[in-house]
Amino acid sequence: MNNRQVVLAQRPVGMVDASTTSIVEGPVPICGANEALIKVGLVSIDPTIRTWMNDAPGYLPAIELGDVIRAGGSGVVVESNTDRYKVGDIVYGMTNWQEWAVATEQNRFTVVPTGLGLDLATVMNVLGTTGLTAYFGLLDIGQFKEGDVVVVSGAAGATGSVVGQIAKARGASKVVGIAGGPEKCAEVVENYGFDECLDYREDHLNKRIRAACPKGVDLYFDNVGGEILDAVLSNIAMHARIVLCGAISQYNSMERPKGIANTSMMIMRRGRMQGFIVFDFAPRYAEAQVELATMVLDGRIAHREHLVQGLEEAPNALNLLFTGGNHGKTLVVVDESVTLG
């Protein structure tokens, strides 16, 4: 038995291509004292992985050349030298893009609760960092209040779709999505229950935001950055909160981004803009997961997973996030025999 890994072969310029990563095979890692060996089932495909491939300062160190690609994932414990995990537990954490992972004191995993009636992909989506990002970004960073007019970019995406649904469930007066193309916009309204969705590929986004939110935007959850952020900024209401979650429009950019020109609106409207990383909320994950699980089970959160088969497809799956070719939370199936329940 070997451990196949996707490693960083060359730092990408723009989109990831065939030269960016390579597959290497090595021995299955040894499970040391206080450690557990995990057979990986699913790995997560997230925009932030693209930022870790750059040799640039970030919230985590850049991935070194030759190192396995850092990523979340889930799997089953097959050997355990710690009381933390039993053989057979389904766990998730930082598996990275590989077939076998080791849980250590430094790299801890969470045991997935069984008996919820949710499949593993759903858990990875809504109860994983994707849904947790939506939850803490909207409620803690955004200080969502009942009656808020909420705008969400990347609204058809895994995080954005959950943001809008939590906002609706908690009494937003209006939830407006921004997404790319008519198909995604329809999905945002029909599947995720947003009141409206604006296609950023069409002209005059600024004016269409104004028409959708004539009294201004109270809370903007930004997954995209750049021109869309600027267009929303010009339409903020008094005391608006802008949650900076991601800037997917810039992760592959080879030019200096165009920049945000409407910062003076932040002064006029006393706006607050705040960036965050979900890892900061780790001590409170359980609190959010209970609520998110309940909302999935009672149907208040609709969700969609985009499964790609085969570890070797992970780099191509990452590109889907930037071309808009994915639908919902993108996961790569490394071993389909790893399932919940």
Place this chain on the structure above:
Amino acid sequence: MNNRQVVLAQRPVGMVDASTTSIVEGPVPICGANEALIKVGLVSIDPTIRTWMNDAPGYLPAIELGDVIRAGGSGVVVESNTDRYKVGDIVYGMTNWQEWAVATEQNRFTVVPTGLGLDLATVMNVLGTTGLTAYFGLLDIGQFKEGDVVVVSGAAGATGSVVGQIAKARGASKVVGIAGGPEKCAEVVENYGFDECLDYREDHLNKRIRAACPKGVDLYFDNVGGEILDAVLSNIAMHARIVLCGAISQYNSMERPKGIANTSMMIMRRGRMQGFIVFDFAPRYAEAQVELATMVLDGRIAHREHLVQGLEEAPNALNLLFTGGNHGKTLVVVDESVTLG
């Protein structure tokens, strides 16, 4: 006796010029029931006045063509039909750019405390909106903490110089100013006691901020906007706070500003950026004024006023703020016989 007023004749494009304003003379206003008549002594010259001349949405309505230029100022009460003010009181509030003003129920003035031993220009500077903006911006919006590394743009200016001095007095680990030209930078260090001052007119501001603040900027007080804001953003520390007070670099701009490209640093470093207008803190002015007055009297706040003689010079005085031709808080002397004590 007449009332001379500076009125808006034409909306400026770029800098204010001779066609922007005109002087009109009319009768001295009538002091009605519950009102008081004020002989204006000083009027305030503030960057925000330039924004009110544009026909654009703002935190206050645009000045209408033909209307007197809106501005703060101070004067002496010469007639009073209200218990609020006694004849002889020195008051300040919104006098506008004119020789006579009327205090009404809607346009209330504050009686300047006598016996502090401060002259009226000092009161208008440090205890007026200038100093109050520094105080609430740094402490409330910026949530200044002892040990913070603080950067202030417009550091030689009336607000910026006070920001840095409060930060030093309250235990900042380092206070770095940004100003235009070697003369102003020297003033910021020598007169206002900043640890260092960077000249934004020289190259590589970004790198010089990094050299001055190798552990990152905890709190940035921004009076300028644009490229300087962007350069500081690329150097923020974890949990940095960015106080958006003004964007003087943009008020005369005839082009779309270049924009802020480094918003993703706000995510990586969990930064918070917040705009404010000092008027929101009006119920708490007295609290700040007591502390500011004490700091002036015991020498912890150095200050400088730039007095321009003659109401008709007010438009030229406004331009000084944008060319950097002023030194300290700019005030126009309308009637030099109005003094404190």
